[in-house]
Amino acid sequence: MRQFADIAVYGSDGNLALIVEVKKKVGASTSWAAMMRRNLAAHGQFPEAPFFLLAVSDRFYFWKNQTSSLESIEPDFVLEAEPFLRPYIEKVGVEANRLAKSSLELIIASWLSEIVQGNAQDYSIPNNNWLWKSGFIDAIRGGEVEREYAV
Secondary structure (H helix, E strand, C coil), X not given: CCCEEEEEEECCCCCEEEEEEEECXXXXXXXXXXXXXXXXXXXXXXXCCCEEEEEECCEEEEEECCCCCCCCCCCCEEEECHHHHXXXXXXXXXXXXXXXXXXXXXXXXXXXXXHHCCCCCCCCCCCCHHHHHCCHHHHHCCCEEEEEEEC
């Protein structure tokens, strides 16, 4: 079965560390995000990875070690996306909810690339301690970002 992801991030060891699914949606609830992750897993659409990120226009929903679970599991962590994406969106000059899905994917891939390269400007944004405590930052640092991943 073919597996897909909008973005895949490999760690410095070359192993798949993060799968990202991007949806152009505003105001998604945590229960909607949990059901979306479950549906993607049920259809075998993405490979096993330590981290899964469901990114919508205004929020990031993160799961750790739950890629293949067929249960509807709420995310381990939810972040408002705007503080992380603001520098990229300001360069584009369009509100996040008006971006095309492909533009949102490119912006998220750019943000992840800066983390991978160790160039992200602001890890001190309130409530982002989970990114460190979960091992997310260390898992992708020094790795590689791939858009439109297919196996």
